Amino acid sequence: MTTPSNCLYSFRRCPYAMRARLAILFAGLQVELREVTLKNKPAQMLAISPKGTVPVLLLADGAVIQESRDIMVWALEQQDPQGLLDATVLDQANALIEQNDNEFKYWLDRYKYADRHVEMTQTEYRQRGEGFLRVLEALLESRAYLLGD
Template identity: 60%
Template sequence: MMPILYSYRRSPYAMRARMALRYAGIAVEHREIALREKPKSMLLVSPKGTVPVLCVGDRVIDQSLDIVHWALEQADPEG
């Protein structure tokens, strides 16, 4: 199953997470959210309601730096 990334276009933290995932070559289902209308599916997995949120199987990563570390653990093209 493809990881799901909940993101907000203008959030610098979400930008960092998206850049790390792209750098690592990890395909995700990108779900752009509106901060005023957070989807219930996102709030169910991460009740604090902040972005970015990455759902990988049963694991939920809801801090951008943790997403960066996870992505680089999966693949780091430049070592």
């Protein structure tokens, strides 16, 4: 008899699903990965997460985690070999994630789909998004990784 495993519903190009997968990788955990076609979402995923977005983590005990940041925290609480939940690292990581998810993603979507967002030109949308990229570049000028050496 096999023991039930944790199961991650994911989509390879979704940045939020990527973030969840990376946290699981950094934590050294194994999960069953179920790659989802967003145009044909599996009924099993919709049954546990009716909102129909990825990532969704179904834990072996039946609990469901539906947000990438929550999946990240769950994974690192299981095992955090790189100390990513350290308060100083976590504060900086959360600030970068907030800026990425709220500011950068907004401008990136408008840049990618400028034909749908005609209020500005594609170049103007790109320039707005470049502000966050400059923040990341500045961090990488002074250290090997975004959150330290």
